[in-house]
Amino acid sequence: MMRALALAFALIRLAGGFPGGSTGDKASLRPGDFVLVKTLTAAGASGWTDTGLEVRAGEEFWFEASGTICLQTGNEEAYCGPEGIQVRTMQQPLPESNLGCLVGRVLREVVIVEDPKTKEKTVREYGVAFPIGKAGPAVIPADGRLFLGPNENVTGDNDGAFAVRVYRRG
Numbered sequence: 001m002m003r004a005l006a007l008a009f010a011l012i013r014l015a016g017g018f019p020g021g022s023t024g025d026k027a028s029l030r031p032g033d034f035v036l037v038k039t040l041t042a043a044g045a046s047g048w049t050d051t052g053l054e055v056r057a058g059e060e061f062w063f064e065a066s067g068t069i070c071l072q073t074g075n076e077e078a079y080c081g082p083e084g085i086q087v088r089t090m091q092q093p094l095p096e097s098n099l100g101c102l103v104g105r106v107l108r109e110v111v112i113v114e115d116p117k118t119k120e121k122t123v124r125e126y127g128v129a130f131p132i133g134k135a136g137p138a139v140i141p142a143d144g145r146l147f148l149g150p151n152e153n154v155t156g157d158n159d160g161a162f163a164v165r166v167y168r169r170g
């Protein structure tokens with residue numbers, strides 16, 4: 001299994017790169033327009049890390065991230081920084097961005113659904129993800145609570161962490 005995934009990584013690398021990181025017209029924004037509001041560590045294995053920040057759609061943020069995570073412990077091909085790996089899989093929140101790159105997610109709603117027969121409760125989260133990468137501005141896509149994590153859905157086998165500085169428009 002590990003070997004198969006390593007091979008998949010290698011093959012996709014050969015197939016060429018993908019765009020990752022940032023989007024949109026950000027040329028007019030400068031770091032000096034922002035105020036540092038949070039410094040946190042987003043562990044690769046934690047999935048989404050809560051920033052504790054409530055955000056609104058259209059707000060402008062600036063992010064700076066460093067550190068290295070491993071997307072599959074033991075796989076030499078699976079290390080990356082906040083810019084991620086130039087790989088695309090079906091198992092990532094943002095399919096158009098690099099696998100493992102730092103992404104934001106605004107959690108909009110948490111719904112607890114109860115099965116009418118078994119009475120078993122399931123928690124469903126609804127969020128909107130957006131690309132961050134290594135450093136730069138980002139426009140918040142929705143109202144809600146801001147979380148940060150790697151652009152990957154299978155995070156339980158990860159290692160390492162990103163150190164992230166979060167700046168809000170002053």
Ligand SMILES: [Ca+2]
Nearest residue numbers: 071072154155
């Ligand atoms: Ca993983």
